[in-house]
Amino acid sequence: MSRPRKDPRAARAAHLVPGGARPRFDLAALPAASGRPRRDPRAEERLALVPGTLRRRLDRAQRAPALAAAAPASAETVDAAPRLRVIAEPAYLVALVPDAPGGRLSAHDRQLFGAARLLADAGGGAVLAFVEQPGEEFGPAGADRVLALPVSGYDPEAKALALNAALAALDLRHVLFPETADGGDLARRLAALSGEPFFAGAESLSPKAVTRAARGRRVEQRRAPPRLISLAPDAVAPHAGTLHEGLPVALAFPQPTGGAIVSAEFIPADPAKVSLAEADFVVSAGNGVSDLEAFRALAAALRATPGASRMLCDAGLMPRAAQVGASGTVLDARVYLALGIAGAPQHLQGVAKCEHVIAVNTDLHAAMIERAGLAIVADAQKVMPALLALLQQERAS
Amino acid sequence: MRIAVLLSAGRHSVSGRPAPVPVELQALRLAVDLANQCGGQSGCDVTGLHAGPELGPLADTLGHGLGHLVHLRTEGAADPAPALAAALEAGGYDLILAGRAGQGGEDAGLLPYTLARGLAWPILADAAGLAPGEAPGTLSVEQALGRGARRRLVVRLPALVTVHPAAPPPLPFAFAGLRRGRVEMREAPPAPAVAPEVEERAYRPRPKLIAKAAAGASALERLRAATEAASGGGRLLVDPAPDEAAREILAHLRALGLPTR
Numbered sequence A: 001m002s003r004p005r006k007d008p009r010a011a012r013a014a015h016l017v018p019g020g021a022r023p024r025f026d027l028a029a030l031p032a033a034s035g036r037p038r039r040d041p042r043a044e045e046r047l048a049l050v051p052g053t054l055r056r057r058l059d060r061a062q063r064a065p066a067l068a069a070a071a072p073a074s075a076e077t078v079d080a081a082p083r084l085r086v087i088a089e090p091a092y093l094v095a096l097v098p099d100a101p102g103g104r105l106s107a108h109d110r111q112l113f114g115a116a117r118l119l120a121d122a123g124g125g126a127v128l129a130f131v132e133q134p135g136e137e138f139g140p141a142g143a144d145r146v147l148a149l150p151v152s153g154y155d156p157e158a159k160a161l162a163l164n165a166a167l168a169a170l171d172l173r174h175v176l177f178p179e180t181a182d183g184g185d186l187a188r189r190l191a192a193l194s195g196e197p198f199f200a201g202a203e204s205l206s207p208k209a210v211t212r213a214a215r216g217r218r219v220e221q222r223r224a225p226p227r228l229i230s231l232a233p234d235a236v237a238p239h240a241g242t243l244h245e246g247l248p249v250a251l252a253f254p255q256p257t258g259g260a261i262v263s264a265e266f267i268p269a270d271p272a273k274v275s276l277a278e279a280d281f282v283v284s285a286g287n288g289v290s291d292l293e294a295f296r297a298l299a300a301a302l303r304a305t306p307g308a309s310r311m312l313c314d315a316g317l318m319p320r321a322a323q324v325g326a327s328g329t330v331l332d333a334r335v336y337l338a339l340g341i342a343g344a345p346q347h348l349q350g351v352a353k354c355e356h357v358i359a360v361n362t363d364l365h366a367a368m369i370e371r372a373g374l375a376i377v378a379d380a381q382k383v384m385p386a387l388l389a390l391l392q393q394e395r396a397s
Numbered sequence B: 001m002r003i004a005v006l007l008s009a010g011r012h013s014v015s016g017r018p019a020p021v022p023v024e025l026q027a028l029r030l031a032v033d034l035a036n037q038c039g040g041q042s043g044c045d046v047t048g049l050h051a052g053p054e055l056g057p058l059a060d061t062l063g064h065g066l067g068h069l070v071h072l073r074t075e076g077a078a079d080p081a082p083a084l085a086a087a088l089e090a091g092g093y094d095l096i097l098a099g100r101a102g103q104g105g106e107d108a109g110l111l112p113y114t115l116a117r118g119l120a121w122p123i124l125a126d127a128a129g130l131a132p133g134e135a136p137g138t139l140s141v142e143q144a145l146g147r148g149a150r151r152r153l154v155v156r157l158p159a160l161v162t163v164h165p166a167a168p169p170p171l172p173f174a175f176a177g178l179r180r181g182r183v184e185m186r187e188a189p190p191a192p193a194v195a196p197e198v199e200e201r202a203y204r205p206r207p208k209l210i211a212k213a214a215a216g217a218s219a220l221e222r223l224r225a226a227t228e229a230a231s232g233g234g235r236l237l238v239d240p241a242p243d244e245a246a247r248e249i250l251a252h253l254r255a256l257g258l259p260t261r
């Protein structure tokens, strides 16, 4: 119709390279613009491609002109590395008392830091952590100040007395505790000691309101955050984004006096008796493990709770109670050692909460290898006896 | 040893009807077991104490092994703490057992702590087992910590101990026990009502935090957060010698602070 007819001879002539005795055509060169421009679908696709994603993603809406965005985006990721934030003169202090068993922060402790930052950042406050042993970990976790409590051994009453002294001496707007065995106990001791209002097991927290379940989880109680709060697990996201200084501060505490506790002795969990849902360290076998005797010996030697994938439980090689995964037990373990497990989605759901995963598998492309923090591509039947021998050798020496 | 068990008016966790609180029945069992261990000596008894407007289904606790239940009658919304503190002080008890938290009331678990502070007694939380201490006048308490771990504490009596659900199950209900048991009603002096400082509404379960995915992240990112290594791309060893693999695994476990021996 109105479209001009293409003349192949003229098109070819447009590619003619001038000069030279024989006529030469450079067919790869773009012809000089003539009339209607041609679409290049490949170039458009290249422009629409969103960089930095694992799967190919096209942004045809062109909300962010791809070429222009590509460079600043990479600059931003450099910027997004955690940045140190110094709060020199805080308007107020939000204190928290992490459990930090063995000097390491648990996942619940990190959520506590997230909650404290939420309350502190709302009005230019700073976060003060009361700890037993000062360490490097608290600054990056979100503490501006760190105060060491003068407590040794298990003595919650002395700890509560020290906290009460700090509550009187420092201008603490809130004190947060994890709602765990030790943290919840300490919070209630301090509440009884100081007579301050106490909110137990907060399930949501914001600078305006905290909520908790009461009357057998039939009603939700809500109020403005009081001075003492204990935080339920998995209620607030851990702090991320900025680093904080974790500056050590000192305070003169009263001398602790002897309590009524004559002796305290820690008895570690017996891995053979602990249920899978409660276990801290789980060693699990999959279809790639054929030597189950070695596997059971290894679990006992590592003092771990044995688990299994559904394949082994279906085959009757392991009890159903040991099944890890969507239709078995969802673990709450900190460390998971997977031997010969492929990592089917149903299995990975069971280990979603595990902080550290170690995998041994012969298949480099197994999903479990991708999930693991330490992945070993090797035969489980050879690694298990080697581990057993190493443990025995260490025990002997 | 004279033992008092604090029994609160609870509600059944499913039906919501008035019922004894399971963990307080477990406390009752620990108390009965402990009283039986002192071998028929005189002055070894278990008393149940409840402060509230009416006893209701708490009379059933007599069927779970309790011989003597004292009901301190208070006005409807009165604070139970003063009545309980007065009764405990007058009773001359050596040991007071309470639940870790009630079920059906405020459920904060704060009452045992305020009582202990009022009596100036030591308090220990979360007992899963009790035994007489080696020295006379002491009690050995097995405290339940998370993940199946325990802590054995020896405490000088008198003391107040709260009981954890990991304690042995309650004694089975026996109708003869209910008939045999004795309920004593006492009028408690009037106490001020507790002023509610909280706003209450119907409970709505809140979604728990999922893995590490940020809110509003795409489905792909949430899936990745749930399935990929927590600490960023981990270490990968391809075809190491078995000994080397074993050493690596053990070093990794030790770095995570696991006692593997």
Ligand SMILES: Cc1cc2nc3c(=O)[nH]c(=O)nc-3n(C[C@H](O)[C@H](O)[C@H](O)COP(=O)(O)OP(=O)(O)OC[C@H]3O[C@@H](n4cnc5c(N)ncnc54)[C@H](O)[C@@H]3O)c2cc1C
Pocket (backbone or CB within 6 Å): A285, A286, A287, A288, A289, A308, A309, A310, A311, A312, A323, A324, A325, A326, A327, A328, A329, A339, A340, A341, A342, A343, A344, A345, A346, A347, A350, A360, A361, A362, A363, A366, A378, A379, A380, A381
């Ligand atoms: C509705 C539904 C629910 C399910 N729920 C669950 C659940 O809760 N839990 C669960 O586990 N599964 C569950 N499954 C099953 C799941 O999909 C997988 O089939 C199962 O997890 C696979 O188990 P596996 O990894 O042990 O076996 P396989 O898939 O057979 O994998 C064996 C792995 O071992 C490796 N291997 C082989 N030989 C060796 C060797 N010598 N040394 C080291 N590695 C070796 C292989 O490379 C492979 O990766 C469910 C499935 C469905 C449909």
Ligand SMILES: Nc1ncnc2c1ncn2[C@@H]1O[C@H](COP(=O)(O)O)[C@@H](O)[C@H]1O
Pocket (backbone or CB within 6 Å): B006, B007, B008, B009, B021, B024, B049, B050, B051, B052, B080, B084, B097, B098, B099, B100, B101, B102, B103, B105, B106, B107, B108, B109, B110, B111, B112
């Ligand atoms: N009215 C009451 N009478 C007797 N004991 C109570 C009463 N209220 C609470 N208790 C005890 O205190 C524990 C904790 O209760 P609470 O602080 O309400 O969670 C309960 O498990 C009971 O043992």
